[in-house]
Amino acid sequence: KEILIWELFKNDETQYHKVASLAGHTAFINEVIKLNYPTDTIASCSVDKTIKIWNMNPPYNCLYTYEGHTHIIYSVIESESGLIVSGSIDKTIRFWSKNPSKKENVVIIENISCNQNKMVKINNKHKICVLGKNKITIINTKSYQIESKIILNAENNINFLNMFDN
Numbered sequence: 001k002e003i004l005i006w007e008l009f010k011n012d013e014t015q016y017h018k019v020a021s022l023a024g025h026t027a028f029i030n031e032v033i034k035l036n037y038p039t040d041t042i043a044s045c046s047v048d049k050t051i052k053i054w055n056m057n058p059p060y061n062c063l064y065t066y067e068g069h070t071h072i073i074y075s076v077i078e079s080e081s082g083l084i085v086s087g088s089i090d091k092t093i094r095f096w097s098k099n100p101s102k103k104e105n106v107v108i109i110e111n112i113s114c115n116q117n118k119m120v121k122i123n124n125k126h127k128i129c130v131l132g133k134n135k136i137t138i139i140n141t142k143s144y145q146i147e148s149k150i151i152l153n154a155e156n157n158i159n160f161l162n163m164f165d166n
Contacts, residue, residue: 004020
């Protein structure tokens with residue numbers, strides 16, 4: 001339910017000391033990521049159905065909270081266009097503005113196979129790969145369109161991996 005911030009000792013890089021404890025989620029945290037903008041911030045997603053943006057400088061506080069998913073959020077990433085993207089077992093992928101005054105969803109994509117899903121940003125392609133149970137979905141983060149859905153079996157697992165070699 002909390003994020004611990006650790007720092008290496010300057011004289012001995014094998015030793016750490018706790019700098020801060022970020023408390024605010026009411027249930028287990030599933031993922032924490034470093035954000036590119038605003039700098040010195042991180043995002044976390046939780047079983048409590050929220051995404052939180054945290055300040056990594058004193059006073060180490062929660063800057064804002066996103067609410068809207070109706071079930072556990074398993075994954076959060078930052079898109080190349082600067083939006084927060086979240087994936088939930090509620091079978092939605094949600095795109096959120098990072099402007100604190102505009103915490104509403106920018107776009108919701110429904111019916112995405114989600115079962116403890118994870119999302120992977122495909123660098124420099126404006127695409128994310130949503131890894132669901134027995135299905136992979138590729139979403140374009142500029143157009144918010146599903147580009148492909150791949151049902152997983154032994155044969156197309158290899159084809160899927162080869163797709164990114166090009």
